[in-house]
Amino acid sequence: MFSDIPVSVGPMNEGERVRGPDMYVELAGPKSYGFELVKVVDKADDKVEIIGKDIDEMEEGSRNPFAIIVKVSGEKLEEDLEGVLERRIHEFFNYIEGVMHLNQRDQIWIRISKEAFKKGLRLGHIGKVIQRLFKAEFPFIEKCDVILITDPDKVKEELEKAREIYNKRDERTKSIREEDVEVFYGCIMCQSFAPTHVCVITPDRPALCGGINYLDARAAAKIDPNGPIFEIPKGECLDEKLGVYAGVNEVVKERSQGTVEEVTLHSALEKPCTSCGCFEAIVFYIPEVDGFGIAHRGFKGETPMGIPFSSLAGQCSGGKQVPGFVGISIAYMKSPKFLQGDGGWERVVWLPKELKERVKDAIPAELYDKIATEEDAKTTDELIKFLKEKEHPCAERIGVEIEEEIESEESEIEEEKEAVEGMEIPTMTLPGTFAGLPPGIKIVLYNAIIKAEKIIITKEGPEKTKKKK
Secondary structure, three states: OOOOOOOOEOHHHOOOOOOHHHEEEEEEOOOOOEEEEEEEOOOOOOOEEEEOOOHHHOOOOOEEOEEEEEEEEOOOOOHHHHHHHHHHHHHHHHOEOOEEEEOOHHHOEEEEEHHHHHOOOOHHHHHHHHHHHHHHHOOOOOEEEEEEEOOHHHHHHHHHHHHHHHHHHHHOOOOOOHHHOOEEEEEOHHHHOOOOOOEEEEOOEOOOOOOOOHHHHHHHHHHOOOOOEEEEEOOOEEEOOOOEEHHHHHHHHHHOOOOOOOOEOOOOOOOEOOEOOOOOEEEEEEOOOOEEEEEEOOOOOEOOOOOEHHHHHHHHOOOEOOOOEEEEOOHHHHOOOOOHHHOHHHHEEEOOHHHHHHOHHHOOHHHHOOOEOOOOOOOHHHHHHHHHHHOOHHHHHOOHHHHHHHHHHHHHHHHHHHHOOOOOOOEEEEEHHHHOOOOOOEEEEEOOOOOOOOOOOOOOOOOOOOOOO
């Protein structure tokens, strides 16, 4: 099937990472632009077309605009299947040796390795692989065109059209709520990169990659019952506000190999859903203000915590469940159940200006001017000042909970001191980074008891002692 392709093709290549030093070229990605799109058409021609430069015409180490448009036709194909088929582009690209594909829609990020280039891999080969895999995996696709675009102006022109299609798809699910259905859907397409990640898709919570909504997932499970998207009977609702369902917990535990036992669909603080790495945005807790910031993948600056999106993403990607951090889709920010377990929009205190404008219609009018952007606050101190001046709901709690906790802890310590009649209670201070938290957070352990059977002290880089003559 792939004898004319100069590199190997198959699932064994999934999960391969192409690091910077090993990269020949980068297509789209955070430092350029691009997209992927599948369109159902009346008649495709089974062609592979390249518009712009091929890989061997690009400068080694360069970053280039890139788009892939896949047009499919067949008697049984419907427009509702476009989003489902489109998400499989991610999987098919990663089947190719020496190719790394991340993210989806207009956030795609592709790297071609030097080794694959040396073996002769070019865009035409990639197009043929995508075309053949689509027809092999989905027999109802009768004809398939693959158009690969690297011409910057053409990519920009088609990108705007693609975004209109993405928005149209997202609008379709707005009339359905979680209460209206008995089945949710799960996706494990990213488990090659995040082995314990299980994405839970509901009418109110699209896939965190932004590429699959509830109707897309339903169609995917129907056309490919053994594929990476499957039904999740939601079962008994254990907590409506947090979004806890018995059936969801059961499936997540099974599909995460027992690593994750319980998830809440609508909270970032209490047992949040796992995150893979393809999320469009990340919610992060800011303890100084008892509120949330949200940074999207396109944000290049630093958050008030002094760290960029990439560092935040490292806190919870890879299928980890980390309270205080959760990956989300931008469409979820427009959901009526958005973070409802944590207080919803009243708990959001900071957004990049671009993202704030993008979700403007979803933000309650009375809160819009009270949410800071990078232009209003670059540090937590500036954020605190802004929230108090604007009378944000979180401003009332700033410092209150911390003071109460300290007073409570001090009271408990005094009681313990009295109980042990003067015994010294050990206290240990550690940097927040010791536990994987962002810089600027300190961990204080009161009444810490550390037991060690043996302590070995060695000197780093021991100098050789000179022998006396």
